[in-house]
Amino acid sequence: MNKDIVLKLENLQTKFKVGKRIVHAVNDVSFELKSGTTLGVVGESGCGKSVTAHSVIQLLPKNGMITKGSVTYRSKAGELMELSSYKRNGKDIRQIRGQEIAMIFQDPMASLDPVYKIGSQIAENLLEHEKISKKEARARVVKLLDELGIPEPDKRYDDYPHQFSGGMKQRVMIATAMICNPNILIADEPTTALDVTIQAQILQLMNEVQKEHGTSIIMITHNMGIIAETCDEVAVMYMGKIVEFGLIEQVFNDSKHPYTKALLKSVPVLGLGKGTKLESIRGTTPDASDAYEGCVFEPRCDSAMAICKSVEPGETCLADAHCVRCHLYEGGSK
Amino acid sequence: MSKKKYKKSSLARRNMHKFLANRLAMLGLVLLIVVIVLSVAAPVFTKHDPAFNDATIRYQAPSSEHILGTDSIGRDLWARLIYGGRFSLIIGIASAIGTSLIGVILGCVSGYYGGKVDAVIVYISEIFYSFPQLLLVLILVGFAGRGWVNLILIFSLTGWIFGFRIVRSKILSLREETFVDACRANGIGGLSIMFRHMLPNTLGPVIVNLTLSTAGFVLNEAALSFIGLGVEAHIPTWGNMINAAKSFVVLQNYPVVWIAPGIAISLFVLGINFFGDGLRDVYDPGQ
Numbered sequence: 001m002n003k004d005i006v007l008k009l010e011n012l013q014t015k016f017k018v019g020k021r022i023v024h025a026v027n028d029v030s031f032e033l034k035s036g037t038t039l040g041v042v043g044e045s046g047c048g049k050s051v052t053a054h055s056v057i058q059l060l061p062k063n064g065m066i067t068k069g070s071v072t073y074r075s076k077a078g079e080l081m082e083l084s085s086y087k088r089n090g091k092d093i094r095q096i097r098g099q100e101i102a103m104i105f106q107d108p109m110a111s112l113d114p115v116y117k118i119g120s121q122i123a124e125n126l127l128e129h130e131k132i133s134k135k136e137a138r139a140r141v142v143k144l145l146d147e148l149g150i151p152e153p154d155k156r157y158d159d160y161p162h163q164f165s166g167g168m169k170q171r172v173m174i175a176t177a178m179i180c181n182p183n184i185l186i187a188d189e190p191t192t193a194l195d196v197t198i199q200a201q202i203l204q205l206m207n208e209v210q211k212e213h214g215t216s217i218i219m220i221t222h223n224m225g226i227i228a229e230t231c232d233e234v235a236v237m238y239m240g241k242i243v244e245f246g247l248i249e250q251v252f253n254d255s256k257h258p259y260t261k262a263l264l265k266s267v268p269v270l271g272l273g274k275g276t277k278l279e280s281i282r283g284t285t286p287d288a289s290d291a292y293e294g295c296v297f298e299p300r301c302d303s304a305m306a307i308c309k310s311v312e313p314g315e316t317c318l319a320d321a322h323c324v325r326c327h328l329y330e331g332g333s334k
Numbered sequence: 335m336s337k338k339k340y341k342k343s344s345l346a347r348r349n350m351h352k353f354l355a356n357r358l359a360m361l362g363l364v365l366l367i368v369v370i371v372l373s374v375a376a377p378v379f380t381k382h383d384p385a386f387n388d389a390t391i392r393y394q395a396p397s398s399e400h401i402l403g404t405d406s407i408g409r410d411l412w413a414r415l416i417y418g419g420r421f422s423l424i425i426g427i428a429s430a431i432g433t434s435l436i437g438v439i440l441g442c443v444s445g446y447y448g449g450k451v452d453a454v455i456v457y458i459s460e461i462f463y464s465f466p467q468l469l470l471v472l473i474l475v476g477f478a479g480r481g482w483v484n485l486i487l488i489f490s491l492t493g494w495i496f497g498f499r500i501v502r503s504k505i506l507s508l509r510e511e512t513f514v515d516a517c518r519a520n521g522i523g524g525l526s527i528m529f530r531h532m533l534p535n536t537l538g539p540v541i542v543n544l545t546l547s548t549a550g551f552v553l554n555e556a557a558l559s560f561i562g563l564g565v566e567a568h569i570p571t572w573g574n575m576i577n578a579a580k581s582f583v584v585l586q587n588y589p590v591v592w593i594a595p596g597i598a599i600s601l602f603v604l605g606i607n608f609f610g611d612g613l614r615d616v617y618d619p620g621q
Binding site for chain 2: 057059062089093094095096097098099102103105106107110111112113114115116124125128129173176177
């Protein structure tokens with residue numbers, strides 16, 4: 001594995017058992033995350049973006065399991081680790097979580113334990129992974145809170161979550177995630193629950209944190225604007241598969257997959273006339289537990305061909321690691 | 335950065351104000367304090383020894399020497415009443431703490447791990463639940479013998495299901511909270527999540543249950559001692575004192591002998607119920 005790659009997913013497949021049905025949440029996902037860069041994972045609800053991220057650190061619910069593929073991680077010390085082989089909730093994976101790969105969640109309101117002071121919640125993570133005294137931990141937490149723009153951090157350390165606003169709580173969550181200085185930060189829709197001005201602040205904050213610590217970020221979102229703003233590379237997911245992967249300019253300016261194109265067309269733009277209708281993708285996402293032949297997007301695709309109904313498209317790589325799963329591009333670029 | 339000082343709004347302080355405004359709860363608290371102070375500081379309030387008997391002064395009416403008079407073997411009733419409170423309270427409170435401990439631990443484990451562990455613990459609790467508690471207690475007292483320590487153990491062993499149910503159901507809903515996922519994502523271990531993060535979130539209803547079950551166990555002790563299966567007869571408890579009313583002569587002729595401990599029990603149970611209801615209004619407004 002290349003030295004500047006910190007995380008590599010290969011043919012990852014995650015399934016959920018729901019009653020007797022098997023739901024294929026993540027299907028054959030492969031990507032590489034380069035050190036110090038931000039990878040965006042975008043797609044509509046239920047396309048498997050969060051499950052992909054949760055699979056990386058084995059944070060799946062009880063009925064979910066990784067059935068195929070591998071997750072290779074390069075630790076801070078430079079060791080290569082095979083995360084998918086670790087026992088769920090075992091000691092090995094717990095040492096990775098928080099310390100090497102940290103995560104922030106969608107809803108900062110619900111992500112903090114209401115009965116503990118926010119400072120001690122951040123410090124808990126630090127004390128879990130490093131052998132330092134409580135006093136040192138407090139000093140480090142206060143310093144980090146200050147860096148993250150929380151006024152009077154030494155006082156606010158002793159406040160409870162209900163005394164914080166949503167944006168402040170998300171700052172606290174970022175502090176919790178960053179306190180051990182992890183290699184990778186997985187942000188699972190970090191700004192969805194926040195209003196727009198706070199969104200911008202939080203995204204900028206994450207950007208600064210990345211610059212300072214060299215953290216790699218996986219940004220999961222359904223917001224194309226956030227992807228364009230923050231990411232270096234982007235993976236577009238549909239029905240548990242990455243349908244298009246490439247550098248941000250490639251995917252946005254030269255999108256290949258009909259799904260990506262449709263997705264970009266359906267983003268509302270400021271100044272769109274009242275009379276103009278916002279484009280949407282026709283149909284709905286199919287049931288992930290159904291077996292299907294051919295391309296998953298075929299029923300909703302405007303450029304579907306006869307072959308799409310029966311043969312599943314493989315990955316076609318065009319120039320510069322710009323890869324797409326579509327029959328339109330098989331056998332050379334178009 | 336503003337230098338303005340902001341006033342800390344403590345949830346505990348807000349809850350306390352709410353509690354203080356509740357008159358019935360305050361009455362309960364006062365009753366409780368009176369009963370507890372009388373029992374704990376019993377030697378201050380009487381110069382008589384509750385075990386000292388003098389057959390020459392049987393069934394005396396209340397007088398300045400013996401505030402409530404004397405019982406069938408000439409022991410001072412007032413002394414027995416307040417010393418008896420000690421044992422009744424110890425049994426009630428210790429049993430309530432015991433049941434809560436067992437219930438909380440099993441509830442946490444059951445709710446957090448789910449699956450087979452949960453199924454087994456729930457089955458066991460249902461076995462306990464399907465017998466009337468007093469019947470189970472009677473059987474166990476039959477095996478273990480009388481005595482206040484035995485009584486505490488038996489009450490704890492048979493009464494844990496109520497606390498267990500409360501904690502389990504709370505943990506089941508807490509398990510789906512994002513902050514539990516967030517803890518896991520930070521590499522915090524299962525035991526720590528269970529007891530340090532989830533448990534404190536369930537404590538409100540547990541404390542309410544603790545107070546209300548104290549009242550229940552005081553009553554249970556009285557009932558068992560009344561039928562002669564509770565605490566050994568020489569130890570003064572409210573139940574043992576009421577036991578005297580089994581004699582028809584006493585019941586008819588010497589009402590103070592059984593009315594006094596009866597009122598003590600009623601006041602204490604009433605007090606703790608008011609107090610517990612007040613706590614419930616504060617911690618568990620959904621009820």
